[in-house]
Amino acid sequence: MDFEIEVNNRKITAHQGETILSALHRNGIQVPTLCHMENFTPTGACRMCMVEVEGKSDLIPACSHPVEEWMKLKTHSPRVVKARKTIVELLLANHPDDCLFCVRNNNCELQTLAAELNVRERRFPGKKEKHKIDPSSTSIFRDPEKCILCGRCVRVCEETIGVSTVDFIGRGHSTIIGPTFNKSLNLSNCINCGQCIRACPTGALHEKSHFPELQEALHNPDIQVVVQYSPSIPVTLAEEFGMKAGKDINGILNGILRKIGFDKIFDTAFAADLYTVELAAELQQRIDSDEQLPLFTSDCPGWVKYVEQFRQNLLPNISHCKSPQQMMGTLIKQHYAKEAGISPDKIYSVSLMPCTAKKFEAQREEMTHKGISEVDAVLTTRELAAFIKLNGIDVSDIETEFSDKPYGEKSSAGKIYGVSGGVTESVMRTLYYKNMGRELTPKKVKKARGSKGQREGSLKMKNLELHYAIINGMGHAKELLDEIEKGESKYHFIEVMACPGGCVNGGGQPIDSRKEDIKARGKELYKIDDQSSINRAHRNPHLDSLYENLLEAPRSEISSRLLHTTYKKRDVLP
């Protein structure tokens, strides 16, 4: 039911049951918020969104209060504005004054609020709480002094990711947010997904960075710097430079990277094709022998760590394939190095990823041979944007260029790895071909697409009906995993992405990504797939020559040695 309420002396329409905030937003009236998160249960913790309601003595929080028919509201009365300003001033009283040194300078909600509310003097010179920084994690850097206790990280980690690494500790002014026992993150059950970084309004959480080493390597004449980028990077980066969400700037990206001084530019989507072919072969083998089914994907390092911690009896079900990032890393250090006549320790291998967990993956000991890492540094989309600026590149003035051979060519099936369901779709296309000797047409695997937290479908091949499922965001994993652990599952293949939506919504993506932006990125990937003439992994001609020259066949002795890996049980805080 709809009814009218009065806001700032004008009538607006409200829906029965919605919050005041949602009615205001729909009608284009902006009220600042801090703790509020769309589609999460409101907590009403920060009081930033308070509005004045005629007839009520207290201000009420718009984010958590249902709208009612009789309401007459003021959203920016002097009283309201003063209250909001006081909140910000109080937060600032216990905030380190180091905006100029902060990663979130110019992209901080607290800073923006202070500016918008015209905070111009230090009204409360309070004592600032001292807390230790936590640099222990490979991916996430925690600085509790900058935390304003909005609780957004706590909620994403619990509700979206289903891990609950962090929570409020203590009470009153000594409260902080941290892992159990306030231990460091590397001892916790954190899976490094980075969603909490994206949720953080300030600089209390950010990724671990490797700029100095990278800059060093780029300027060292004895080192060749080789870069790979994940499928979703070219359809996201544009946003960091004020361009339309979802704009594909692959060619420009190549130009930028060359200008910065990267010696070789490869496309992780090539390795995704390789992953598809290897994974399809593994799935076929398991189906034939009816062993260790369902087979789970292994390309999401957040998911892999989750299983290593919480679902250890499912470890045999995870594919042995290294992720595309690591397959590419291996190829660079082992194959490319040989072909180019360079010693692997003279190659610095960099990967550009929408993901913070990839930083963790890159330093796993399984991903190192004789002390040489397959991937030396991982930069998130955000870091890439910052690195481009650091190197003084004018993005508007770049010619489009191609990536390098031999690992620069991809099929568009490798490209859609960037969206949840993409891996499944690519694997189904290839598996179908291998089984039937003809292509799956149409190539679109409809049931693999969409935004639902869990999707499923099946594919008929000869006398096999192959059942697959997709877990889109780890918060949706529990039920299905419980079923599988009990042995009650009909599935042969399950794709899991820790971040809902897949890599286009990864924890390394732009902080202020809106829902529409994330959708636009995914849409663009599907469009690329629609327009591409090479749209199946097994049709990638460069893959054929790689098998001819090096790998022999999927799951051959040599491809297993180079491209496959193992997992281990991890003992962490529950």
Place this chain on the structure above:
Amino acid sequence: MDNPLDRILKQYPNTRRDNLLPLLQDIHDSLGYLSEESIIKVSQHLSLPSSKVYGVATFFDQFHFEPQAHFVIRICSGTSCHLSGSAEIMDEFKKTLNIRPGQTTRDGVFRLEEVPCLGACGLSPIVEVNGESHTGFSVQQIADLVEACKENVA
């Protein structure tokens, strides 16, 4: 033999989140504090993330997270006690035990606390040892009191 922690957990079969507090209280009563092990076991027992259990537990002042001292010595610093010399008493305790208020001696025998008025101003100064009041206390009694406590532990 079960350890006390397991025994308490057994008294709560098939429980969920609503029993978290009673469970923590029972463990606290029995062990005197909430050890890391107990937080972890409780979270496994209730299938709750340990961060949640720890978060809830740290919200309440009643819970301690380190083993408690055998003797908690609380010295009243209310007005009346202060006027009758509680500050000197505190100083002497600090010197004798070599700790400050809020600290526990390394051997875990003594803990010193400063408390606001204990509500018996007529009998000041007051020193409380494990809840037992010593009224009209004087600096001269400290050495004996400490000695007696130590013997009691040994």
